[in-house]
Amino acid sequence: MSALTNPSQWAHLDWLLAAVAAWLLVGTSGLFALRRLAFVARVLFPAGGAIALVVFGVALSAVFAPPEVATLPLGLPGLPFHLRLDGLSAFFLMVIAGASAGVSAFAAGYFRKGEGTPPGLLCMEYHVFLASMALVVLADDAYAFMVMWETMALSSFFLVIANHRIPEIRRAGYLYLLIAHIGAIGILLAFGVLQANTGDYTFANMRAQAHTPFWASVAFLLALFGFGAKAGLVPLHVWLPEAHPAAPSPVSALMSGVMLKTAVYGVLRVSFDLLHFQVWWWGVVLLALGLVTALFGVVFSAAQVDMKRLLAYSSIENIGLLFAGIGLAVLFSAYGMKPMAALALTAALYHVASHAFFKSLLFLGTGAVLHATGERSLGKLGGLIRYMPWVTWLTLFGALACAGLPPLGGFVSEWLLLQSFLFTPGLPSSFLNMLIPVVAALIALVAALSGYVMVKFFGVVFLGQPREEALAHAHDAGAWERLGMLWLVAGCVLLGLLPTQFIAVIDPVTRHLVGAGLGDTVAAAGWLLVPVAIERASYGPVIFLLGVAAGSAIAYLLVRALYHGRSRRSPAWDCGFPWQTARMQDTAEGFGQPIRQIFEPFFRMERELPLPSDSHPRYRVTIGDHFWHWIYLPIAAGVERLSKWIGLLQQGRIAVYLLYSFLTLVAVLLVVMR
Amino acid sequence: MSWLGFLSQLLAIVAALLLAPLMTGWVNQCRAWLQNKSAPPLLQPYRVLHKLFHKDSVLADNASQLFRAAPYIVFGCMVLASAIVPTLSTDLPLSPAADAIALVGLFALARVFISLAAMDVGTAFGSLGARREMFVGFLAEPALLMVFFCASLISKSTSLTTIVGTLAHRELAIYPSLAFAGVAFTMISLAENARIPVDNPATHLELTMIHEALILEYSGRHLALLEWAASLKLFAYSCIGLALFFPWGIAEAGAPIALLLAMPALVFKLAVGGAALAFLETISAKMRIFRVPEFLATAFMLAVIGLLVSILLGA
Numbered sequence: 001m002s003a004l005t006n007p008s009q010w011a012h013l014d015w016l017l018a019a020v021a022a023w024l025l026v027g028t029s030g031l032f033a034l035r036r037l038a039f040v041a042r043v044l045f046p047a048g049g050a051i052a053l054v055v056f057g058v059a060l061s062a063v064f065a066p067p068e069v070a071t072l073p074l075g076l077p078g079l080p081f082h083l084r085l086d087g088l089s090a091f092f093l094m095v096i097a098g099a100s101a102g103v104s105a106f107a108a109g110y111f112r113k114g115e116g117t118p119p120g121l122l123c124m125e126y127h128v129f130l131a132s133m134a135l136v137v138l139a140d141d142a143y144a145f146m147v148m149w150e151t152m153a154l155s156s157f158f159l160v161i162a163n164h165r166i167p168e169i170r171r172a173g174y175l176y177l178l179i180a181h182i183g184a185i186g187i188l189l190a191f192g193v194l195q196a197n198t199g200d201y202t203f204a205n206m207r208a209q210a211h212t213p214f215w216a217s218v219a220f221l222l223a224l225f226g227f228g229a230k231a232g233l234v235p236l237h238v239w240l241p242e243a244h245p246a247a248p249s250p251v252s253a254l255m256s257g258v259m260l261k262t263a264v265y266g267v268l269r270v271s272f273d274l275l276h277f278q279v280w281w282w283g284v285v286l287l288a289l290g291l292v293t294a295l296f297g298v299v300f301s302a303a304q305v306d307m308k309r310l311l312a313y314s315s316i317e318n319i320g321l322l323f324a325g326i327g328l329a330v331l332f333s334a335y336g337m338k339p340m341a342a343l344a345l346t347a348a349l350y351h352v353a354s355h356a357f358f359k360s361l362l363f364l365g366t367g368a369v370l371h372a373t374g375e376r377s378l379g380k381l382g383g384l385i386r387y388m389p390w391v392t393w394l395t396l397f398g399a400l401a402c403a404g405l406p407p408l409g410g411f412v413s414e415w416l417l418l419q420s421f422l423f424t425p426g427l428p429s430s431f432l433n434m435l436i437p438v439v440a441a442l443i444a445l446v447a448a449l450s451g452y453v454m455v456k457f458f459g460v461v462f463l464g465q466p467r468e469e470a471l472a473h474a475h476d477a478g479a480w481e482r483l484g485m486l487w488l489v490a491g492c493v494l495l496g497l498l499p500t501q502f503i504a505v506i507d508p509v510t511r512h513l514v515g516a517g518l519g520d521t522v523a524a525a526g527w528l529l530v531p532v533a534i535e536r537a538s539y540g541p542v543i544f545l546l547g548v549a550a551g552s553a554i555a556y557l558l559v560r561a562l563y564h565g566r567s568r569r570s571p572a573w574d575c576g577f578p579w580q581t582a583r584m585q586d587t588a589e590g591f592g593q594p595i596r597q598i599f600e601p602f603f604r605m606e607r608e609l610p611l612p613s614d615s616h617p618r619y620r621v622t623i624g625d626h627f628w629h630w631i632y633l634p635i636a637a638g639v640e641r642l643s644k645w646i647g648l649l650q651q652g653r654i655a656v657y658l659l660y661s662f663l664t665l666v667a668v669l670l671v672v673m674r
Numbered sequence: 675m676s677w678l679g680f681l682s683q684l685l686a687i688v689a690a691l692l693l694a695p696l697m698t699g700w701v702n703q704c705r706a707w708l709q710n711k712s713a714p715p716l717l718q719p720y721r722v723l724h725k726l727f728h729k730d731s732v733l734a735d736n737a738s739q740l741f742r743a744a745p746y747i748v749f750g751c752m753v754l755a756s757a758i759v760p761t762l763s764t765d766l767p768l769s770p771a772a773d774a775i776a777l778v779g780l781f782a783l784a785r786v787f788i789s790l791a792a793m794d795v796g797t798a799f800g801s802l803g804a805r806r807e808m809f810v811g812f813l814a815e816p817a818l819l820m821v822f823f824c825a826s827l828i829s830k831s832t833s834l835t836t837i838v839g840t841l842a843h844r845e846l847a848i849y850p851s852l853a854f855a856g857v858a859f860t861m862i863s864l865a866e867n868a869r870i871p872v873d874n875p876a877t878h879l880e881l882t883m884i885h886e887a888l889i890l891e892y893s894g895r896h897l898a899l900l901e902w903a904a905s906l907k908l909f910a911y912s913c914i915g916l917a918l919f920f921p922w923g924i925a926e927a928g929a930p931i932a933l934l935l936a937m938p939a940l941v942f943k944l945a946v947g948g949a950a951l952a953f954l955e956t957i958s959a960k961m962r963i964f965r966v967p968e969f970l971a972t973a974f975m976l977a978v979i980g981l982l983v984s985i986l987l988g989a
Contacts, residue, residue: 383796385738396740403786406772406779415775418819422826437981440823441974444816451782451815452808455789459804464796465736528770537832543771547757548783551750559895563727572734573891574797575879586793586801594809598967 012062013070013085016093016138019055020131023048027127034120041108044123046480048130049104055097055134062090063505075143082202084140087508088273091349092137092265094505098491099257099356100130106364106484107250109477110371116163122248129155129254136262142191142201149187149262153180156259159251160243169246176243179236183229187266190222194274206274216275220282223270224289231263231319234293235627240316241300245308245376249367252308256315257360261352264322271330272513280334280429286327291442294320298449299602302456302595303623305378305588307366310457311359314402317450318355322348324443325417328424329514331432338516340423343531345510346503346518347416350495353502354409357491358401362457364485365395369461372474378457378588383466387474392462394485399458401492403451407541407548409495412529414447419537449595456591465582497541499529589621596623604629682763682925682933689937690756694909695719695902697948704952719905723898731894734795744791745892745899751784752906761913762936764835765927773832774822777914778815781866784903785811792888803887806963810872810884813970814862820977821862824855825918827984834917842921850987854980856919860954861973863911865966868904870955872966882963909944912951916943 010018026048033039062068067086074081085093107126111119132151139145157180161173193215194206211219225236232240244252271278297317304310325348332341366376368391375381385392401408421443424436466472477485495502500522507519518531528540559565574580596603604624610617649660699719706713715721733741758772772780789804826832828849829840865872868885877883889900917924923939925932961969 383736385740385794386736400783400786403782404779405783405786406776411776411779415779418775419832422823422832433985434982437820437823437978437985440981441816441820441978444819445812445974448782448812448815451786452812455786455793455804455808459790459793459801463738463740463790463793464801534770535831535833535836537773537775538770539773539776540771543768544754544776544780547754547768547771548747548750548780551753552746553750555749555753555899556746559727559899563895564730565895567731567733567894569735569737570732572736572795572797573732574795574799575890577798580797582796584798585796586798586805591801591805594805594967597964 011068012058012065012090013068013083013138015058016055016062016085016134017070017072017083019051019058020134022051023127023131023134026051027124027131030120030123030127032120034118037111037119040119040123041111045104045108045111045126048123048127049101049108049484052097052101052104052130056094056101059090059094059097060505063087063094063508065090069140072144075147079143081144081147082140082204083135083138083144084203085138087512088265088268089137091506091509092261092352093134095261095353095356096130096133096137096258098353099360099488100254102357102484102487102491103250103253103257103360103364104484105487106253106367106481109480109484110248110250110367112371116165117158122159122162125155125158126251126254129159129251129259133259133262137265140203142188142195142203142206145191146184146188149184152259152262153177153184156247156251156255160247160255162248162251163246172239172242172246176239179229179239183226183236186222186226186229188226190219190226190270193219193222194270203274207276211275213277213279216277217279217282220271220275220279221285223267224285227263227266227270228289230266231260231323232293232316233289233319233323234296234316235631237293237297237316238625238627238632241309241312244312244315245306249308249363249370252312253360253363253367256312256363257356260315260319261356264319264326264348264352267323267326268513271326272333278330278334280331280432283327283329283331283334284432284435286323286330287439288327290320290323290325290327291439291446292320293317294324294446295442296320296602298446298453299595299599300623300625302449302453303592303603305592306376307369307378307381307457307461308363308376310378310453311362311366314362314450314453315355315359317446318351318359321414321417321443321446322351322355324439325351325413325420328417328420331427332420333514335428337426338514339532340420340426341514342510342516342518343416343423344420345514346506346531347413347420349506349509350416350499350502351410351413354401354413354492354495357488357495358398358408358410361398361485361488361492362395362402364481364488365391365398366461368477368481368485369474372476373468373471375468375471378460380468381461381466381471382464382582382585383471384462384474387472388462388476390482391477391485394482394489395462396458397489397492399454401496403454404447405451406539407496407545409492412496412499412539412541414443415529415539416531417443419531422537452595456588460586460588460591464585467582467585497545499539499541500525500527503529602626676765676928678928678930678933679765679767682765683757683767685933686761686763686766687753687757689762689940690906690909690913691753693941693944694756694905695723697909697912697944698905700945701908701948701952704949705955708952708956719901723902726893726898726901727895729894731892731896734797734891736795737891738794741791741794741891742896744787745896745903747787748784749899749903749906751780751787752903752910755780755784755910756906756913758834759910759913760835760838760917760924761940763925763927763929763933764839765925766835769833769835774826774834774837775819775832777834778819778822781818781907782811782815784907788888788900792891795891797891799887799890803884803890806884807888810865810966810970813967813974814865817858817862817970817974817977818866820974820981821855821859821918824851824977824980824984827851827981838917838921838924839926841918842924849984851980851984852919854976854983856915858973858977858980859915859918861969861976863915864954865970865973867908867911869951871958871961872969874960882960912944912947913940916940916947
């Protein structure tokens, strides 16, 4: 205990627990300053961001350190919280803290008037949310894990319904809570299977059990169901595009960029750490679900007309890509191809980090736009580059990274994922080999479609002519908001330019999970990213960037040196058409039209077309999700029918109820007498 | 980095910059001949570039910085692309920086920037062009990637120089996978370079134009850079096609004589390729824009079949 009083002797885990306690303290202070916005915004949120930076630093160094364990005397008597900090949890903690540092800085500037909930309360929920996410990845027994998981779900539920006066937001929050709990049941059952009737729910005990392939598969499928509900895997995704956009933007950023990653963490923890072996068809299930999710997400996101919903669907797409990467890793690991499994897992973990940064950045960008204009609909935005240059340029980085373009962060993970697909012909099963080209083609298609989506998002919101006159009064983001976004931009850029350095951080994690890592091969090549061998494949983002920059700069200098470089301003030409209004630009609906047409079976579309005789023609199209009608509405109808039948019992007359008691008594007596 | 490697890298970039407009001029000339028209001079593209550079650049009133930066970025992307595609030699010091996947990413980067720039002014044609360009791109890009994957499965590498080196050394036999990939690649190049049947490079005011609609608001030096970048793109695509399907005559590392011979070989191959492109454009008619997805999906399917064939047959 003497070590605890002296911070210089603290282990990583002590620092992290102190930081989590500090988050909770910051959150509680919010309760004492419920309506003092200046204090909450200028002191508490920056403090939360500073704590996140500490967690980020500690977690980064803990990735390389040996595992540490601790037991907290909290919880029920005889059931203390076990905590463990190993490479996997340190990595996810780093991602959580890294992205939330930027979000907290942004939040310091964002909550100006406060949303429907008082700012102090919002601050409390926000920091409890952060602390619970940190503890979810630290938990080392099922009890602590479930408590933290539920705290995370509840705190984020209250954050989602911050604007609880709007009925749609309450509805979205309810849906979120419902599916989060259905998922939690799956996770709980998975842990129940994993402890194998020993009654000991610590993860250490689960690791020690030898499961038969049948029970391991049951545990895996239950965990996949539970964590998939949190991650938004199709068909459990329906809550995500409702709940994420409903929350205030910094919270949307945290939920999409960070919270979804805890579900990825859970799948990795169960399938690679708690279970000793993987079965090949788990990989196929993950791959198939991941690809369907990715394609579904990107196609729907192309058809959206609300900027936050568009980003939420894009998160579904990215989660799909992540699960496809994990599926590939499981497949390789099941066949004992460790280096390949490490490559696929590195790709997935890299995407975890880059998605956390770019998706948070994009959501913060929409938050700044929402604050400046009060508008979320793409049809009423446009031309903001002229009024909000900071937000525009910072968001551009997020959009390029999300589109998977080199030399930013999103491209590296996509590159690694495609590389790992090219190794699949080495798989021993020829059936799987035949599937691979289809899978690689789908991944490439999804990546290209996400470029389409990002051009739509960025172009419609920030470029062109403003579609409403009020947009001319939009103001740029404040200093705190810029700071938060700048931090996330730095993350996107550094993840893009320094893949070798970041893979060195991932290396201990993959070594722990699949027994191999890319660290050594990658470190040997220096600035080039070489996953296997230099003849096989290499990518040098710094040289790439310098090449493009040098080409552009030399062209610019030569043009300036050799020619006059004069330019004039005049009205836009547009093929000489004289009368141009903002309404003649392509709309968000128009931009989505080709996708709607090509992928028509994906959508449930309801069109209202005007007649030629209409004096006020209106064209309306609503895009629905098939899964509502295939799965959710039938279930809801079934539940309602069942409750109606049960309702028949309720006659409201005392004589009938006495008859029930009598019949029950007779039935019980019959059983007892026999 | 050996001095010869440096030299061949420099030579590749300079050759691309200088030959690209010539290639465009040659294709235009061939097409005019085939269509019984009197052809423009071979050097017409250079004159156009020269004229455009001398003119004032007229910017729309609301054009932003992005609009002014985009031509330089697109041009820079195309310069790098022509630097990493093995045209004359496989001894390219820049080539490890970007493999086939990164090359596809490079083209995508250029496409995204030109589309964003087209949306910047906010005219009807500009945003329509941006939408169509991205829409052609999202089908052509994965198809191009699949074509590269066909070749990389044969050479066990995604590095362009290794692919070309391996393909050049095999015996003269037709790989079934490469045959599928070749057809797919031809279709993709037509779409990506705004040629008939997908787009008409000779048009300037047509409701279904794509490339011209994108650059409608540009003039002067910006337009010159974009036109030059477009011809660089055509050059790069032709060289990719030649390198994947006719890789003979490309010099290897440490062979200065072969480097000297590679130049006339490249010019000859490009002349034949350009004539073939003109022929293809002459015999086909431009299709409706709604038919383009079918065309590109066919290319995508062919490339995937090529990949499947190479996995099944091991060739």
